[in-house]
Amino acid sequence: MLTVALDAVTTAALLFIISSGLLIVFGVMKIINFAHAAFVTVGGYAALVGAWLGLPWLLVLPLAFAAGAVCGGLTEAIIVRRLYQRPLDAILATWGLGIVIGQLVTLVFGREVQFVQAPITGTVDLGSLDYSAYRLVMIAAAVVVAVVFTGLLGGTRLGLSTRAVIMNEMLAQGLGVNSARVRLVTFAIGSGLAALSGALITPLSSVDPNMGLPWLISAFMLVMVSGGSLLALAVSCLVLGGCQVIVSTFVNPILGGLTIAILAAIVLRIRPEGFARA
Amino acid sequence: MPDTQQASPAAAPPMIGGFSPVLSLAAAALLMVGIVVVAPSFLDTYLVNILIRAFFVAIAAVTVDIMWGYSGTLTFGQSAFFGIGVYALAITFTEYGFGTWQALMALGVTLTITAAVAALTGWLSFYPGSTPLYASIVSLVVPIVLVQILYSGGTFTGSSSGLVGFESFDLSFEDWFRLAGLSLIAVAVVALIIMRSDTGRLLTALRDNDARCTYLGIDTSRMRIIVLILTALVASLAGFGYAAFGAVAAPENASFTFGTRLIIMVALGGRGTIIGAIVGALSIEVASAYLSGSLPYVWELIIGVALITVILAFPDGLVGVIRKLVRGLHRFQATETVRLRPLTVSTAADKTSEMAIEVRELGKHFGSLSVLDGVQFKAHRAELLSLVGPNGAGKTTLIRCLSDGRERSTGHVAIAGQPIDYLPPDRIVRFGLGRKFQTASVFEPLTVAECLRVARTHHAPPSLTSTSTFLDLPAAAIAVLERSGLGERLSEEARNLSHGLKQALELAMVLALEPEVLLLDEPTAGLTRAERQGFADILTTLVSRDRLCILLVEHDLDFVREISSRIIVLHQGRIALDGSVDEVVNSALVREIYTGQPSSAAEARP
Numbered sequence: 001m002l003t004v005a006l007d008a009v010t011t012a013a014l015l016f017i018i019s020s021g022l023l024i025v026f027g028v029m030k031i032i033n034f035a036h037a038a039f040v041t042v043g044g045y046a047a048l049v050g051a052w053l054g055l056p057w058l059l060v061l062p063l064a065f066a067a068g069a070v071c072g073g074l075t076e077a078i079i080v081r082r083l084y085q086r087p088l089d090a091i092l093a094t095w096g097l098g099i100v101i102g103q104l105v106t107l108v109f110g111r112e113v114q115f116v117q118a119p120i121t122g123t124v125d126l127g128s129l130d131y132s133a134y135r136l137v138m139i140a141a142a143v144v145v146a147v148v149f150t151g152l153l154g155g156t157r158l159g160l161s162t163r164a165v166i167m168n169e170m171l172a173q174g175l176g177v178n179s180a181r182v183r184l185v186t187f188a189i190g191s192g193l194a195a196l197s198g199a200l201i202t203p204l205s206s207v208d209p210n211m212g213l214p215w216l217i218s219a220f221m222l223v224m225v226s227g228g229s230l231l232a233l234a235v236s237c238l239v240l241g242g243c244q245v246i247v248s249t250f251v252n253p254i255l256g257g258l259t260i261a262i263l264a265a266i267v268l269r270i271r272p273e274g275f276a277r278a
Numbered sequence: 279m280p281d282t283q284q285a286s287p288a289a290a291p292p293m294i295g296g297f298s299p300v301l302s303l304a305a306a307a308l309l310m311v312g313i314v315v316v317a318p319s320f321l322d323t324y325l326v327n328i329l330i331r332a333f334f335v336a337i338a339a340v341t342v343d344i345m346w347g348y349s350g351t352l353t354f355g356q357s358a359f360f361g362i363g364v365y366a367l368a369i370t371f372t373e374y375g376f377g378t379w380q381a382l383m384a385l386g387v388t389l390t391i392t393a394a395v396a397a398l399t400g401w402l403s404f405y406p407g408s409t410p411l412y413a414s415i416v417s418l419v420v421p422i423v424l425v426q427i428l429y430s431g432g433t434f435t436g437s438s439s440g441l442v443g444f445e446s447f448d449l450s451f452e453d454w455f456r457l458a459g460l461s462l463i464a465v466a467v468v469a470l471i472i473m474r475s476d477t478g479r480l481l482t483a484l485r486d487n488d489a490r491c492t493y494l495g496i497d498t499s500r501m502r503i504i505v506l507i508l509t510a511l512v513a514s515l516a517g518f519g520y521a522a523f524g525a526v527a528a529p530e531n532a533s534f535t536f537g538t539r540l541i542i543m544v545a546l547g548g549r550g551t552i553i554g555a556i557v558g559a560l561s562i563e564v565a566s567a568y569l570s571g572s573l574p575y576v577w578e579l580i581i582g583v584a585l586i587t588v589i590l591a592f593p594d595g596l597v598g599v600i601r602k603l604v605r606g607l608h609r610f611q612a613t614e615t616v617r618l619r620p621l622t623v624s625t626a627a628d629k630t631s632e633m634a635i636e637v638r639e640l641g642k643h644f645g646s647l648s649v650l651d652g653v654q655f656k657a658h659r660a661e662l663l664s665l666v667g668p669n670g671a672g673k674t675t676l677i678r679c680l681s682d683g684r685e686r687s688t689g690h691v692a693i694a695g696q697p698i699d700y701l702p703p704d705r706i707v708r709f710g711l712g713r714k715f716q717t718a719s720v721f722e723p724l725t726v727a728e729c730l731r732v733a734r735t736h737h738a739p740p741s742l743t744s745t746s747t748f749l750d751l752p753a754a755a756i757a758v759l760e761r762s763g764l765g766e767r768l769s770e771e772a773r774n775l776s777h778g779l780k781q782a783l784e785l786a787m788v789l790a791l792e793p794e795v796l797l798l799d800e801p802t803a804g805l806t807r808a809e810r811q812g813f814a815d816i817l818t819t820l821v822s823r824d825r826l827c828i829l830l831v832e833h834d835l836d837f838v839r840e841i842s843s844r845i846i847v848l849h850q851g852r853i854a855l856d857g858s859v860d861e862v863v864n865s866a867l868v869r870e871i872y873t874g875q876p877s878s879a880a881e882a883r884p
Contacts, residue, residue: 032411082590087411088352092545093589095538099582103575217422220415254430261419265402272407 003129004249010135012241013142015260016234017200019219020145021193027166027228028186031087032220034094035075037212038101039068039191043198044207045105047116050199057119064199065192071101072191076184084183106209118203134203141200145193149230162186166228214257218244221264225274232275239275240264299474307467314459318452325564326451330523332563333458335540337465337516339559340552341509342540347550348473349505350410350485354537355399355417358424359510361532362395363388363517368441368527369434376445388514395420396510400503406492406684406702408499421534428529440528447522454523461519462556465512469552476731476740481505483721483732490719493681494733495707495791542585548595557596616727616768618759619750633695634659634795634827635680640689642675642851649675650851653689657844659794660825662817664838666862667848668871673831674716676848677797680829681706681713694794708736712793716800716831718780722773726764726783729772730755733787754824755789758782761812778809785816796820796828802837814841839863847871 018040025033043064050060075097083090120137123130153159164172165182173179198212205211222240226232240260248256268274318326338360345353370384399420403413428435435441449457472478484491484498491498521527530536539562547558562581569577592599635657642650650672657663665673679686680693683701691698694710707713721729727749731740738750749768751759759765762782767775772783781801788796798817802810818841820826832838838845838859845862847855849871855862862868 030411032415079586079590086593088346088350088414089589089593091352091411091414092541093586096542096582096585096589100579100586103579103582106575107579217419220418224412224415252430254426258423258426262423265416265419268408268412269402269405272405 002126003131004245006126006131006135007249008242008245009238010138011245012234012237013138014197014201014204015215015218015222015241016142016237017138017145017197018194018215019222019233019237020149020230021190021197022219023223023226023228023230023233024149024162024186024193025190026223028162029080029084029183031080031084031090031094032223033080033187033190034091034216035097035101036094036191036194036219037210037216038098039071039194040198040201040212040215041105041209042071042101043068043195043200044116044202044211045109045198046195047199047202048109048114048207051116061196061199065196068195068198069188069192071195073184073188075191076187080187081180081183102209109209111209113206113208115206116202138200138204145196146230146234153230158182158185218260221261225264225267227274236264236275303467303470307463310463311460314463315456317459318455323451326455328564328567329560330451330454330458331520332560333455333462334516334520334523335543335563336462336556336559337519338513339540339543339547339555340462340465340469341513341516343544343549343552343555344469344473344481344509345505346541347544347555348478348481348485349502351403351417351502351506352410352414352541353417353506354414354534354541355420356509356513356540357534357537358421358532359392359396359513360517360520360536361421361424361428361529362392363514363519364521364527364531365428365435365441366391366514367446367518367521368436368444371444371446372441373434376447381447385518388518389511392510392514393507395424396507397503399510400506403506404499404502406499413502418534418537421532421537424532425529425534428532436527438529440526442526444525446525458519458523461516466552466556471743473552474745475743476728476745477742479724479728479745480732480735480740482723483729486721486723487719490715490721490787491732492703493707493713493715494787495704495736496732497702497704542581544595546584546588546595548597548599548601549593551595551597554595554597616747616749618756618765618768619748620756621750621752632658633692634661635829636690636692636695637680638690640676640679640691641687642672642679642685643687648851650679650686653848653851653853655846655853655856657795657827657829659827660821662821662828662830662841662843664830664832664842664845665848666832666835666838666845666868667854671848672851673848674799677713677799677829677831681711681797707791707793710792710794711797712788712791712795713797714784714788714799714801716803718777718784720772720775720780720783720787723771725769725771726759726775727768729783729787730790733790737792751786751790752792754820754826755786757819758786758789758816761816762786762809778805781805781809781813785813789820794826796826798828799831800833801830802832802834810837817841835863 021039022033022036025031025036046064046067047060050057050063055063075094079093079097080090083093118134120133122133124133124136153163161172161177161182164175164177165179169179194212202211222233222236225240226236240263243263244256244259247259264274321329338356342353342356345351345356366388367384370380370387374380374383399416403416429437431437473481480496480501484496484501488498517531520531540559543558543562544555545558546562547556548554566577588595594601633656635655637653637655640650640653641648653676665676667673675685680691680698682703683691683698683706693706696709698706698709703713721732724732730751731738731746731749734750756765759782762779764775764779764782764786767779772780775783785798785801802813805813814837817828817830821828821843830838830842842859845855845857845859846853847862847865847868854871855865855867857865
């Protein structure tokens with residue numbers, strides 16, 4: 001029972017880390033970045049390269065973030081910026097970018113599945129059971145992401161501008177907020193977070209050119225359900241991620257993989273504001 | 279009436295370079311039929327094989343174009359319906375063998391399951407308040423769920439390796455080519471006819487401005503669900519044919535990767551053209567067949583780069599670019615001549631209810647913040663009631679609460695004697711309500727006449743096959759058109775109109791609904807003095823002659839004084855005053871509210 005509970009919390013932590021970058025982009029730009037999965041993949045390969053070079057894990061993480069942020073910044077400047085008036089086209093263009101990144105990764109690294117050794121191996125003795133130490137680290141990572149995020153939004157000038165743009169972009173522009181810069185930085189941070197999450201999950205799964213895709217739908221639905229609020233995202237990850245673990249454990253894993261998408265769709269149908277005002 | 283409206287006799291369809299569009303479509307279709315019948319004798323077997331599959335895929339791409347290019351729903355889910363057709367056939371033939379009744383059964387299963395899944399998807403995707411972005415993401419979930427079901431189906435679905443080795447229809451390659459090719463032509467012709475008809479224009483209206491459609495009494499969610507079910511059925515039949523030819527079923531046929539591939543085909547070929555979907559599908563299918571073997575990753579890379587480039591630089595795709603090059607010869611000249619016909623509306627007299635608006639104890643709260651509280655008033659027919667008050671008084675919120683049953687937090691509202699309960703706007707509009715928005719809300723890509731026809735959807739259901747040359751409108755709408763000069767510009771696209779003309783067009787559209795109650799939110803904002811005067815004349819005529827009840831939100835007190843029969847002052851979410859023009863204009867309270875000073879101080883000023 002305790003294992004299931006721990007699985008639920010660590011899964012929620014993983015989901016939160018992956019979705020938070022998508023959420024901030026959705027909040028500011030009202031678009032869904034379909035290249036998010038590709039940036040997760042970029043982070044995974046950054047971790048792989050880091051492992052090859054023998055870099056310490058704590059150095060690999062910021063490098064992965066930086067790689068994602070650079071990709072994201074370029075994407076915003078070259079592609080997304082021109083499509084703000086056409087949100088559905090922005091979806092398509094970022095999807096196209098996802099294909100391009102996936103194929104480039106394949107051309108460079110090959111198609112095969114590769115593995116990265118976890119920086120922290122072994123298990124933690126929790127009295128009645130032993131639990132994977134690295135999975136527990138994920139909870140800490142999610143808390144760090146949430147705290148840094150809240151701190152950035154609440155405690156910095158950029159965060160203030162960002163919140164202003166989220167609430168009312170026209171008004172923010174009128175008050176002298178450079179919303180183009182806010183968008184650029186937001187997109188870069190969102191993509192950086194995607195890559196960071198990619199680097200974090202690689203020791204748990206494996207690295208391949210499509211590694212980001214399985215997470216994508218769940219992340220999309222979580223963001224839709226939480227409607228742009230970080231707190232609601234955390235709640236959604238815990239509730240829906242918990243359901244996923246329960247279904248995977250007691251019913252079957254394939255159905256488990258669909259739990260989040262299906263439950264979120266039903267929640268949104270019955271309660272269109274989702275968990276945003278829960 | 280101006281000459282332009284009578285330029286051509288009503289019976290003659292519009293001409294393009296001497297041919298009517300119907301004739302040129304028929305000629306093109308016949309030419310394609312000829313090519314499809316003859317072609318297999320000249321092509322090598324490999325290409326014929328590729329093209330047969332490509333034809334079926336192209337049919338699915340056409341359905342994506344109708345969903346996305348015409349109706350504005352970017353759908354990744356058409357592959358799921360294609361896959362249902364593929365698997366219904368494969369599973370039936372694997373389980374029960376091949377035969378006539380098995381084939382009929384497979385067909386029945388295909389259509390039933392597809393309709394059910396499409397209806398469920400539609401219910402999840404389209405409801406008042408759902409966004410196009412959300413509908414896109416739900417459409418992405420459908421094929422993913424389906425593929426997972428296929429994976430976990432064991433030998434029944436063949437799991438990840440799919441189903442092979444079942445017996446299927448025994449036709450020669452040549453016959454398959456003709457069958458698939460003719461099916462594609464038939465689908466394309468039917469799609470083109472419907473999309474060019476008045477119904478097609480209605481879909482464009484839906485894509486352009488969902489809210490305006492809702493407030494014209496159109497149940498947009500229901501329409502989108504119907505379009506989804508119909509296109510899903512066609513896509514599933516394409517999948518059925520695809521599997522019947524190939525005698526193979528693979529999870530890829532239902533996957534969302536295939537769904538996105540269909541979108542890419544439509545985007546590259548040119549959305550909203552049908553032809554573009556076919557061109558895109560055939561060229562990508564054929565090119566993939568030759569290139570993906572020799573340079574698999576590079577080919578995918580090229581597709582990705584091409585998609586980004588087209589979206590950024592040529593959103594109208596290949597067909598759009600070609601059209602631009604030959605512009606002047608094509609369609610753009612084919613301005614249709616529409617003639618207005620005044621309707622004899624069964625006017626006011628025979629309507630039973632004298633009470634137009636009844637509001638009791640209406641409140642609107644956001645948590646502890648109350649925007650409207652205890653609002654209560656009645657309005658009768660032939661009254662022009664103005665709603666005034668400083669910014670933030672809750673005027674627009676009140677208008678919203680009157681026209682959408684789900685907006686208010688507490689209280690009772692009845693329009694034309696009928697309680698609005700929790701009904702969505704399109705239902706309330708059918709009680710006899712017309713709402714004009716604050717900023718002119720029309721259908722930008724449609725012509726003036728088409729905008730008006732969309733407004734008449736409920737009174738005169740649009741034709742599925744043709745564009746009507748007559749436009750029946752109530753006298754009040756015609757009066758607005760003639761007064762504003764729009765009557766002479768019926769075939770002009772709404773996006774090219776000036777701000778004032780857009781306002782007039784929207785008013786005419788709302789009047790085309792034959793409303794009993796008219797809600798106007800700052801109709802004169804941004805208009806010139808002359809246009810404003812024109813508006814005032816139109817409104818007073820509507821009240822005195824047609825006995826409409828008009829509720830007008832307005833900031834300009836002079837304008838209000840000139841035309842109102844009664845004024846309600848709203849202040850901080852409550853009715854501060856409700857009385858005749860004189861009572862309100864001379865009230866100390868109103869001055870206090872507007873100047874923010876106690877009345878004595880305000881009066882003390884010179």
